[in-house]
Amino acid sequence: MTTADLKVLLQDAIVATIDGGKEILDVYVNEFDVEYKEDNSPLTIADKRAHNAIMKTLEKTGVPVLSEEGRSIAFEERSKWPLLWVVDPLDGTKEFIKRNGEFTVNIALVKNGAPIMGVIYVPVEDTLYFGADGFGSRRLTEAAAKISKNTLEDTLNASDALPEKQKRVFTMVGSRSHMSDETAQYFEGIRKEYPDAEVMSRGSSLKICMVAEGSADVYPRFAPTMEWDTAAGHAIAKYAGFEVVRPDDNLPLEYNKEDLLNPWFIVKKG
Incomplete structure (x- = not known):
């Protein structure tokens, strides 16, 4: 193309x-x-x-x-x-x-x-x-x-x-409607390195946009999503210098799979 x-x-x-x-x-x-x-x-x-x-x-x-x-x-x-x-x-x-x-x-x-x-x-x-x-x-x-x-x-x-440089503490973003216990545990692990880290909650693909624009540093998603929930945000994050990867092997999410359910993933700096 x-x-x-x-x-x-x-x-x-x-x-x-x-x-x-x-x-x-x-x-x-x-x-x-x-x-x-x-x-x-x-x-x-x-x-x-x-x-x-x-x-x-x-x-x-x-x-x-x-x-x-x-x-x-x-x-x-x-x-x-x-x-x-x-x-x-x-x-x-x-x-x-x-x-x-x-x-x-x-x-x-x-x-x-x-x-x-x-x-x-x-x-x-x-x-x-x-x-x-x-x-x-x-x-x-x-x-x-x-x-x-x-x-x-x-x-x-x-x-x-994007991203824009912002002066702020380390910021994590999570789902407003789908926060899981695993996500809460991940946030606690981050706080061991960044004690002052903040957590922000947002709905929809806005969470990926927040990382891409520089408003947040990481977005872990340890709960179910579908391919159409993430594909657009994945591209925006990728071309802003971030990655959308599986936590177990650090490989990027794939699309148009037989099973349209996404695995767990993390949006973070590439």
């Missing part, structure tokens, strides 16, 4: 995340019903509307899509895809239902099992994170208005390179 090809797909992914975010916000500001899937995880009309909006753009690219809202595609078919989109139309549905603003739209481009592009949009904050091979990772504020008017070059020029 050429840089020009990747540039076109990056622009498509950015537009799709913004469009998905607009649909989510339209639901967020009104009353909405909550359904529950077979695994007892919540689902709202916002998930469905964001999925449909995103698909309108991504289907035009000719690249197949693996989405949380379309997870039933057989591995026999997916295994033939060297290149695919991995999409979570609404990451952090629990946070959406709580109305705390900590939810995102995630779109990643995966090539041969590795993420080569990631775009994450935070609708309530109107902040866009994106990273891609050859472009590094960047953050754009007040994104919706800027994206609707600008080309990718303008977006790149208006955005800030």
Whole structure:
């Protein structure tokens, strides 16, 4: 894939995340019903509307899509895809239902099992994170208005390179809704080296974004996640100079596996 090809797909992914975010916000500001899937995880009309909006753009690219809202595609078919989109139309549905603003739209481009592009949009904050091979990772504020008017070059020029240097104590970030005992133990181990270390809690893929932007130093995830929860953030972290690796062998997460469940992982400095 050429840089020009990747540039076109990056622009498509950015537009799709913004469009998905607009649909989510339209639901967020009104009353909405909550359904529950077979695994007892919540689902709202916002998930469905964001999925449909995103698909309108991504289907035009000719690249197949693996989405949380379309997870039933057989591995026999997916295994033939060297290149695919991995999409979570609404990451952090629990946070959406709580109305705390900590939810995102995630779109990643995966090539041969590795993420080569990631775009994450935070609708309530109107902040866009994106990273891609050859472009590094960047953050754009007040994104919706800027994206609707600008080309990718303008977006790149208006955005800030990640990570940013910040003066702070060693900071760990954990899940707001899924903190495990193993994660708590990991944090205690860190405090032996950094007694003043702080722990911050966030929902959705915002945790990976915090490491990528320089707001946190490490994010351990010792609880279940799916590929669409992490693929976009993985790319953004990677191209900001961080790694998303399994704690047992320090190897990076892989995508488009037969089992779409992720192993445990840690986001940290590469």
